[in-house]
Amino acid sequence: MSSERILDSRLRERVVSAAEAADLIQPGETVAMSGFTGSGYPKQVPLALAERIDRYHQAGQPFQIRLLTGASTAPELDGVLAKVDGIALRLPFQADPDARKRINDGRLEYMDTHLSHVAQHTWFGFYGDIDTAVIEVSSIRADGSLVPATSVGNNKTWLDLARKVIIEVNEWQPRDVEGMHDVYYGTALPPHRKPIPLVNPNDRIGETALRCDPDKIVAVVRTDAADRNSPFNPPDAASEQIAAYLIEFLQREVSRGRLPAQLLPLQSGVGNIPNAVLAGLAASGFRDLTAYTEVIQDGMLDLLRDGTLKHASCTGFALSPEANEEFKRNLDFYRSRIVMRTQEISNHPEIIRRLGCICMNGMIEADLYGNVNSTHVMGSRIQNGIGGSGDFARNGYLSIFLSPSTAKQGSISALVPMVSHVDHTEHDVSIIVTEQGLADLRGLSPKQRARLLIERCTHPDYRDLLADYYDRALHHSYGRHTPHLLAEALSWHQRWLDTGSMQPGG
Template sequence: MSSAPVSTARIANPEFQARLMDAEAAASLIKPGAVVGMSGFTGAGYPKAVPLALARQMDEAREAGNPYAIKVWTGASTGPELDGALARAKGIDFRLPYNSDPLVREQINSGAVQYFDMHLSQVAPAAWQGFLGPLDVALVEVSAILPDGSVVPSSSVGNNKTWLDRADKIILEVNSWQHEALHGMHDIYYGTALPPHRKPIPLVTPSDRIGQATFRVDPSKVVGVVATDIPDRNAPFKAPDASALAIASHLLDFFQNEVRVGRLPASLLPVQSGVGNIANAVLLGLMDAPFEPMTAYTEVLQDGMLELLAAGKLSMASCTAFSLSPEAAERLNGEMALYRDRIILRPQEISNHPELVRRLGCLAMNGMIEADIYGNVNSTHMMGSRIQNGIGGSGDFARNAYISIFMAPSTAKGGAISTIVPQVSHVDHIDQDVQVIVTDQGLADLRGLSPKQRAEKVIANCVHPTFRDQLADYYARALRDSYGKHSPSLLKEALSWHQRFIETGSMLAK
């Protein structure tokens, strides 16, 4: 896919116009072994033309016997023109901090790609602290370059401010597909600093604007500007199935009870929602709930949140990126001006900042792969060793939320896997950070409960009937035979369910 011919009208500064080039020329500026900070967060605002050109050059080099790869830093996941294209060219040597591309995942799990999975709020501070090493190139998609040289972000902010500040060289993709009305939607905060010079971040409501609408870019570092007109590519959301609808129903009942007993205000507290079909089903379920006006302080704006904004149920959404189906993205682009004052896009070090999450009292709703009977949650690894995507921002919110909720269907793989197990095969969220577990079977409120009380509630409310007796039997024997009685565990059996699945294709005992 070529970046030309496309309009260059959005490159309004002469100094940047002088660096205009095609994608092939820009890609040639990225050398083997380079560390490249790329824009992109959940398939929004990622560079498209230059990575595709770079992948073609990598293919040609490999065919000539000179393969090369680069190290890729991003905000989170990207799209097929970036992660997918570079992976097909075997061009990624190292990746951080989050990935959802299936081919990159395969290469990570085969050992071909080194992967650093980390909390999203920590990426920018880690880059500034220096232990990630130098950043050679920032490759960032933007929606416009203004006459004064300031740069308008596109459909995600992510870590772009940090990449632009830290990189030795900068390549900008100016994408005219991104709506012009994005200008004014962003809030780029330049007040962060390393210790001992940190000051409080002056944000007290999701609607606060504490920064500026554009990026500052040092023109002396800009080595290339590429004009593009390529849409973001996000997968469509599936219609909620019975399991997702049941999870949404349990959560809405829980929220209504929290309001009724006075633990939540009638409009709730700012909601945070992870990415995926279940999270989207929960958001859509809020449409008919008696909570308004709601606000959101979250990572991404999904279809359900856009529906809530359109209906007036949600008064403000603060996030770092869009994560919309193609249909919802088209709708938003058609009505962008209507939403410009009701959506704020921030750097992810602000959208996911633990202090702000706690200050605002977010209601954190995130997905999981599995949970154990004591409330420990695995959100990253299949059977303990195969990474799925990464921890993303779930840890940023879980430990600091007003209420920390994890949700998933009670079974997976057609019923062969129980989501609730004796012991999780990998721990991302310790039981002290998990307050509520929800499956299609029911909801377990674990707040204030001892480990044994937690186990009894999880088994009674969240386990699929196919596995309930098997898990209850394990727990009864653990109570009797465990080395200690505080968190009873049978060490020889705690991970046997996972091993049974690996060996037989099912966690069910025969």
Template sequence: MNIHKRIQNAALHPKIMPAAQAASLIPLGANVGMSGFTGAGYPKAVPQALAARLSALHAAGQTHASINLWTGASTAPELDGVLAKAHGIQMRLPYQSDPSCRQQINAGQMRYTDMHLSHVAPMARAGFLGTLDVAVVEVVGILPDGRMMASTSVGNNQTWLDLAQHIILEVNLHQNPALEGMHDMAHNMPMPPHGQPIALTHPSERIGTPYLQADLSKVMAVVITDHPDRNSAFDAPNEVSAQIAGHLIDFLQDEVQAGRLPPSLLPLQSGVGNTANAVLAGLNQGPFDQMTAYTEVLQDGMLDMLRSGKLSCASATALSLSPTALAEFNANIDFYRQRIVLRPEEISNHPELIRRLGVIAMNTMIEADIYGNVNSTHIMGSAIMNGIGGSGDFARNARLSIFMSPSVAKGGKISSIVPMVSHHDHTEHDVHIIVTEQGLADLRGLAPTQRARLIVERCAHPSFRPQLLDYMDRAQRSGAGLHTPHLLDEALSWHSRYLKTGQM
């Protein structure tokens, strides 16, 4: 392919260079904002070249050679993974899911700022995160006037381009140029106290332009790549995930019959993962038609729903598609471009819009306690798993805030329903529905002790239910604080027992 067809701005042609040369322009210790949201739209070549450079510096004795890495969310092995393995990340924000990053964070070798995704761009623009030295952003192409065709994720890309002192662009020839027109970029978001209402009242509406924009004088390198995104395939729905989906669909049907939801429901948000994707598969076979989505990532299940017609449109900030689904997407991209809008995460996760649209938020959890507090980030209280991502943006502002999980983990050694969560991400005030394969607990309008009995009876696994009921009864009989009764010397004993014995 003639690369000048992808890079139509002649002023950028002299800046085309190999990835290693571009990576050498990134200062050590710099704050570097890279594109990427899940394994989509992230730079592939520059991070690998930077990792090689940092590894060489370490071998030469510069053991602290590293950068501070900002992204949209998690990325992929060619970015997070390779830089972590090179011990090249000093500080990471706002979300990660890479095994090497996780290991180093939990070992105290990498600092990690876990943030609500809707907070990142406003905090960066306000200067709370420091100066952004370099932006490394993947694009599909560059038009003659310098506008850029965005890739398979948007995330914080426009913010990085606006704030960075220097810019490196990766033009990925592998990405489909027919992505042009799928994006909706909101530019020049005003800072408080000058914020204005965001004029979106339906997921399909657009409020910006289809293109990224940047001051081209800040571009110090353009790198040509030809590499696919790296997203993993989802597991096929199993019996447990199918049961969770069934409980949830029954509940939504009851809400429609009661007149609390319209027949087409309200805009759907779904977290990433096998359980969430199984719920989408269930909805695709369910009784609801002409549904919409206002979410962060568009995964396989939503693509299936768009193709079947169950879902009429979807707004997201990234595509999180398995290789098979991505091939289907590219083969029929003209069909999907009419039904998908990709936006900055500052818009996809904006509390004002989530509340206005009445989003049904469906997210996964690690554990919930008997009163409905949810832990979605930590294992046994201290070790980070991935991060809060956008679940807090949606849970706090959704019309329906739903958290789901299998009732047990580790072959039944761990209960997902515990006396007290070992880490709080979502308080009982932000959790409306808890659902496991055992059943669904609708917590709306209930006092804490009512919530507790419902969660245990409907959601806990039978092998843990008697112990939970015993804990509740003894806590209530203790007479200390009967609004939300706890036995403080036992509240985290299940976690302590697991750490000592390998089972709760």
């Protein structure tokens, strides 16, 4: 591997193997690693650390770490450490099946946290000291500053607060990504905070590289390994119908003067439904849009190429292999249109509210009154985590939640009498869309919301059941403001657990 990626001669002298670097991490440490939705995470040190932990366990010796990241990472980090039972506590977000199984089996403690809170809570000391940071970068400049890779996440905070730092310099990452980042060093702790001077999604308010005291950097590891690139499936009929309802709604808002022709900055969760929505925006003739979001995925690259999107702000990428190759081939084009920020800025509630973001996120279920569960299956089994959806839902101009109306071959309804877990209260939910229709909940009382959700969003197989529950609740609940039959409110979930279907007789 070329030493051109490590231009600081002091740090070039600290190049070691991944195994030697992993030996510097001790049992019981709190370790903060880079990575956000499978981009920019360290590739080799976690593997070597997992092998070391496994050797300890084979010898009957305990070895676990507390693991903090930006968001989800990849099998080479979360997966390998989970498989050897090397993680005592994980936060703030995960999407790895091995980690998820251990969390739901009760063998791994997990703290599901709003992504905008992680950096400030670390500064506040809520998670204790950061012993070691393991950060992937694309290069090290001659002055020792660190050029981030394909995500920024919480890396600034990890480098600021960690007692010791291990750097992975990954030559797979495009060298030309330099200049795309915007690392803001103007945040402060209460009571010394000042307004963040960002008023447009493409504003640059910071630096293009990360600072780190070179004396804290104890090891540098050279790598050449790809980000985790998961292909996106083509949108199915349900996703396309959801997208169509949402595009029609946005067009109507423009015609009524409640949105400008260029809309407001878009935030989009990851997945096939958001990609279908993005494709629908282009096909519907929208132009000169902007995005202020966490993650750039395939659909946003498409919009940037065809001119639908002028520019986009994010903290990381989640690209398919094909989209990643397109990104690398045309980096000069994207560098002038994409800004990558620290996670505490990309998800900052003040900025989201100031910009008036249109926020589009997925959900597991919603109830009659618009409360949304986006994290737990049947109330107790974590899926991934709340991620940044809460940051955007509570503070955006429009808070939109998208989902097919059923799951598991129709055995589960996405609209239920009462959600089995609440991530987003009815106060933070504006719009719910399924392939059945769109419910605009703004300005409606709880009972008005219930009628609209039953009519517009519920699958026909469950519509009469939900209407029957609501009608009986109107007459027999303790109060009439938000009618519920407490003995039945979660009966649909229990029925699925007992019989495999929410349908009676299923």
